[in-house]
Each structure stands twice: as C-alpha cells, then as structure tokens.
Amino acid sequence: MSDATDLIARIRGCRLCADRFAATATAHAPRPVVWFSPRARVLIAGQAPGARVHESGRPFTDPSGDRLRGWLGLDPDTFYDRDRVAIVPMAFCFPGYDARGSDLPPPPVCARTWHAQVMRALPELRLTILVGGHSHRWHLGTRASVTETVRGWRDHAPRVFPLPHPSWRNTAWLKRNPWFEAELLPVLRQRVREVLQGEARNDRNDAPG
Numbered sequence: 470m471s472d473a474t475d476l477i478a479r480i481r482g483c484r485l486c487a488d489r490f491a492a493t494a495t496a497h498a499p500r501p502v503v504w505f506s507p508r509a510r511v512l513i514a515g516q517a518p519g520a521r522v523h524e525s526g527r528p529f530t531d532p533s534g535d536r537l538r539g540w541l542g543l544d545p546d547t548f549y550d551r552d553r554v555a556i557v558p559m560a561f562c563f564p565g566y567d568a569r570g571s572d573l574p575p576p577p578v579c580a581r582t583w584h585a586q587v588m589r590a591l592p593e594l595r596l597t598i599l600v601g602g603h604s605h606r607w608h609l610g611t612r613a614s615v616t617e618t619v620r621g622w623r624d625h626a627p628r629v630f631p632l633p634h635p636s637w638r639n640t641a642w643l644k645r646n647p648w649f650e651a652e653l654l655p656v657l658r659q660r661v662r663e664v665l666q667g668e669a670r671n672d673r674n675d676a677p678g
C-alpha cells in the first residue's frame with residue numbers, strides 16, 4: 470500500500486469527533502469525505518462538508534459547488550478528477566448544526582491531526598485555492614478578515630489564491646465587492662487552465678515514444 474493510500478484509509482477510518490458530533494443538533498456520526506490523489510496539481514482547500522455532502526460522500530455536491538466550479542471555469546468531470554484536483558477541507562466531516570440551525574465551524578482537531586500529513590502527500594501541487602477564512606488562517610497564517618485577505622490576492626498569486634466561501638450566504642459580499650469577479654476571477658481561471666494544460670503537456674512528454 471502506498472503512503473498516500475494508507476493515509477487516505479486512515480482518514481476514512483477516523484472517528485475522533487464521534488462524541489462531539491453526537492452532541493450536536495444533528496447527532497450524526499463522522500463520515501470523512503476524502504478526495505485527493507498524490508498526482509493532483511490543483512488543491513482546493515475548503516472548510517468542511519455541509520449536510521448535502523455528508524449525504525452524498527462527494528465534496529461540493531451542492532449550490533456552493535456549482536458556484537465554485539463557475540468561479541474556476543471547471544466542468545464537473547475535471548473538478549472531480551482526483552488525479553488533477555485535490556479537495557481537502559479543514560475538517561473532513563460535516564460538523565453539524567447548532568441549536569439555531571447554523572453550520573458549526575470545522576473541529577480544529579481535524580486540521581491538527583491530518584492537514585500537514587495530507588499536504589506532504591501532495592508533492593505535485595502548482596496551485597492552491599483557499600476557500601474561506603479557516604483555510605486562509607491555516608495556509609497563510611493570517612489573522613486578517615476574509616475581505617482583507619481576498620483583497621490582497623495579488624500578494625499570493627499565482628501559486629495561491631484566497632477566496633471567500635462560495636455559499637449563498639456570501640451573495641451580498643459578492644455584490645459589495647465587484648472587483649472579485651471583475652479582477653480576481655479572470656486571473657484565477659487563466660491560472661487553472663495553465664496548470665491543468667501543463668499537466669497534459671507533461672503527460673505527453675512522459676509517454677513512451
């Protein structure tokens with residue numbers, strides 16, 4: 470078994486948050502949604518699965534995913550090709566809802582336990598897309614607000630792009646910050662294309678002649 474296969478199996482079997490999740494309003498069991506391969510060149514570092522993803526077992530099978538695929542200019546086949554795009558959230562399981570029906574934050578124990586190990590298992594990365602404040606904090610070590618961090622995207626491009634979460638809750642944010650769609654997204658889409666086309670070129674160069 471390769472190191473990455475072993476790591477994926479260990480994360481899939483993780484039940485560290487069983488008691489925590491049992492105590493939420495949803496009283497659910499852990500179901501880690503693990504979606505990466507060591508060949509991936511693009512990383513989407515997200516927040517945590519929502520209730521729909523907890524059901525489907527595939528990341529971003531919800532309206533947030535539709536919006537994110539639109540932002541990246543990726544069709545579903547490419548987005549879900551683990552050998553090209555790794556999707557690694559700050560927690561692999563749905564954290565549940567609080568008593569008012571709001572999403573709970575990703576349990577910090579997940580990133581503490583797994584995130585650095587997963588990053589070491591992704592040696593081919595050329596582009597990291599940070600989705601939401603939890604991911605900004607871990608990957609950039611920043612304490613700045615999401616707006617400030619995303620506004621400073623040129624400080625991190627072209628290897629890293631910080632984004633807001635694509636949730637419907639951020640629709641008002643998108644209206645207040647039109648520069649995001651007008652300036653950041655065209656550069657990000659171009660970078661995604663370059664990185665994935667570079668992968669295709671490398672594959673051709675590696676093919677036996």
Ligand code: SF4
Nearest residue numbers: 483485486499562579
């Ligand atoms: S959220 Fe992470 S640490 Fe908690 S049970 Fe799921 S995989 Fe394990």
